[in-house]
Amino acid sequence: xxxxxxxxxxxxxxxxxxxxxxxxxxxxxxxxxxxxxxxxxxxxxxxxxxxxxxxxxxxxxxxxxxxxxxxxxxxxxxxxxxxxxxxxxxxxxxxxxxxxxxxxxxxxxxxxxxxxxxxxxxxxxxxxxxxxxxxxxxxxxxxxxxxxxxxxxxxxxxxxxxxxxxxxxxxxxxxxxxxxxxxxxxxxxxxxxxxxxxxxxxxxxxxxxxxxxxxxxxxxxxxxxxxxxxxxxxxxxxxxxxxxxxxxxxxxxxxxxxxxxxxxxxxxxxxxxxxxxxxxxxxxxxxxxxxxxxxxxxxxxxxxxxxxxxxxxxxxxxxxxxx
Ligand code: PAZ
Numbered sequence: 001x002x003x004x005x006x007x008x009x010x011x012x013x014x015x016x017x018x019x020x021x022x023x024x025x026x027x028x029x030x031x032x033x034x035x036x037x038x039x040x041x042x043x044x045x046x047x048x049x050x051x052x053x054x055x056x057x058x059x060x061x062x063x064x065x066x067x068x069x070x071x072x073x074x075x076x077x078x079x080x081x082x083x084x085x086x087x088x089x090x091x092x093x094x095x096x097x098x099x100x101x102x103x104x105x106x107x108x109x110x111x112x113x114x115x116x117x118x119x120x121x122x123x124x125x126x127x128x129x130x131x132x133x134x135x136x137x138x139x140x141x142x143x144x145x146x147x148x149x150x151x152x153x154x155x156x157x158x159x160x161x162x163x164x165x166x167x168x169x170x171x172x173x174x175x176x177x178x179x180x181x182x183x184x185x186x187x188x189x190x191x192x193x194x195x196x197x198x199x200x201x202x203x204x205x206x207x208x209x210x211x212x213x214x215x216x217x218x219x220x221x222x223x224x225x226x227x228x229x230x231x232x233x234x235x236x237x238x239x240x241x242x243x244x245x246x247x248x249x250x251x252x253x254x255x256x257x258x259x260x261x262x263x264x265x266x267x268x269x270x271x272x273x274x275x276x277x278x279x280x281x282x283x284x285x286x287x288x289x290x291x292x293x294x295x296x297x298x299x300x301x302x303x304x305x306x307x308x309x310x311x312x313x314x315x316x317x318x319x320x321x322x323x
Contacts, residue, residue: 011219012219015159017191018160019191021161023151023157023161027150027161027164027165028164031088031148034086034088034145034148035168035172042175044086045087045177046176047089047091048090048091048179048180049068049076049090049096049181050068050069050070050073050091050092050095050182051092052153052184053065053154054155054185054187054210055154055194056199056208057194057195057198057199059197064185069095069096070092072233073179073181074096074098075101077098079296079301079303081098085306086145086146088169089148089150090150091149091152092151092153093151097149099135155185155213158182159216163224170225170226170227170228174228177229177309178229180233181259183235185213187210187211189211193209215252217249230255230257231256231257233258234260235262236262239262243260243281246281250274250278256274256308258274268285269284270297270301271284284301284304285297286300
């Protein structure tokens with residue numbers, strides 16, 4: 001595989017040369033409705049979750065995937081809802097989703113939670129309480145119009161949907177948070193350079209040539225939602241790179257927070273980089289024992305970010321008053 005780092009494509013040009021997802025119009029209408037039904041001081045968060053795929057063929061049989069189960073995003077969405085946020089959950093199809101994340105992806109499978117008694121299928125008694133709580137929460141938040149789920153699969157789906165949602169919430173300003181936990185591919189094959197049909201193995205080894213994905217955080221921060229509170233995530237595997245890359249992102253895009261995490265310790269520890277704390281980031285950590293006992297680090301991450309978001313809203317209101 002060769003990676004073409006020189007040919008950077010302008011973010012706007014990207015949308016001219018790639019097809020939108022089939023659910024774009026549906027997502028536009030639903031997000032528009034969702035936003036319009038919220039009260040004027042309702043805090044809203046867009047949580048992105050799961051990994052994007054990059055197809056290798058236009059009629060796709062094979063694709064390159066990005067690592068992410070969707071644990072961070074789905075667990076965070078639950079915490080945001082518990083803290084009173086309205087949540088737009090932009091997630092990779094078949095990755096973990098709020099409230100049913102505990103049942104959908106474990107090795108036992110959904111049927112292992114059920115039994116048949118006197119001909120009736122029911123949840124096993126040992127799961128009744130937990131499943132009941134999750135079901136109640138899921139139904140409550142969806143019926144109250146506080147949770148909207150929009151799915152993507154490919155990088156292109158994700159970018160179109162991210163732009164669409166951004167443009168729909170932009171006018172709400174500081175009370176909207178972007179929590180960009182999805183793992184988004186850095187490389188892709190433009191549609192016009194892709195094989196139309198399934199790549200054949202008859203010609204031997206496969207060499208791929210991939211272009212760099214335009215840096216969409218730049219237009220997001222500068223043009224699409226300049227007044228919103230933006231949290232991006234940075235995942236690394238080399239500890240030497242994590243701090244420098246997080247600081248670089250902050251300097252380059254000028255948004256509010258970078259949450260940095262290492263692949264192997266992401267469930268126990270993250271660092272919050274901000275302009276003021278670029279050299280001395282806040283650390284959020286929980287013990288391995290807590291993780292094993294079922295505690296999610298997202299509780300602490302979301303609590304801390306919601307506190308900072310509240311401060312951001314208050315500062316913006318103060319500036320409005322003194323303008
Ligand atoms: O979804 P998950 O819980 O398995 O993983 C979460 C994560 C590591 C993908 C997320 O915390 C993250 O860092 N997202 C950004 C990845 C990136 O640098 O593109």
